[in-house]
Amino acid sequence: MPRLKNTSKNCTTEMNKHKPWIETSYHGVITENMDTVLLDPPLVALDKDAPVPYAEASDVHFSREGEICAFKIHGQEAPFEAVVLNRTSGEGVLRASGPVDCESQKEYTFIIQAYDCGAGPNGADWKKSHKAVVHIQVDDVNEFAPVFREPEYKASVTEGKIYDSILQVEAWDQDCSPQYSQICNYDIVTAGTPFAIDRN
Ligand SMILES: [Ca+2]
Ligand SMILES: [Ca+2]
CATH class of the missing domain: 2.60.40.60 (Cadherins)
Structure with missing residues (x-):
């Protein structure tokens, strides 16, 4: 910051000699x-x-x-x-x-x-x-909850068979930052369901 020095004189014709200074x-x-x-x-x-x-x-x-x-x-x-x-x-x-x-x-x-x-x-x-x-x-403020892209996902499986993948779901979040919009995980909330879901 420059050192301020009063250089103004008592002059009635041109009193306002200096323009204000701010950062660039x-x-x-x-x-x-x-x-x-x-x-x-x-x-x-x-x-x-x-x-x-x-x-x-x-x-x-x-x-x-x-x-x-x-x-x-x-x-x-x-x-x-x-x-x-x-x-x-x-x-x-x-x-x-x-x-x-x-x-x-x-x-x-x-x-x-x-x-x-x-x-x-x-x-x-x-x-x-x-x-x-x-x-x-x-x-950003975390204002939005994640929502699924589709209201319903459907798949059929054959009994007795084990599958690596049955279907893929996708959710998204309207917030503007990665911190508050990335989907971290999925959970199946219905108890006793013989299926698992991962974060992908
Ligand atoms: Ca969010
Ligand atoms: Ca937001």
């Missing part, structure tokens, strides 16, 4: 159906402009060029928003603004920019940071 890329993880994004590194925008006092209508105000007013997201309809938590420290948080469903989309990539509050006494004079890339990975 962020990696986030969100659990589907939730709205909290764990961002690495955390979202913080830095701005070298220090608050400068100025007089307006006999009141003393402080200019806001060094404060962070907004984060904006650009990109393919990403269901996320970035909110400023603390204007002075530049801390922000990224969260879901709409449903995030791993089964429909497992990851998102979009652009984020920080905007300072550089309004000054003479109106809008804000500056924006460079564009940073945000990559979000959606973690």
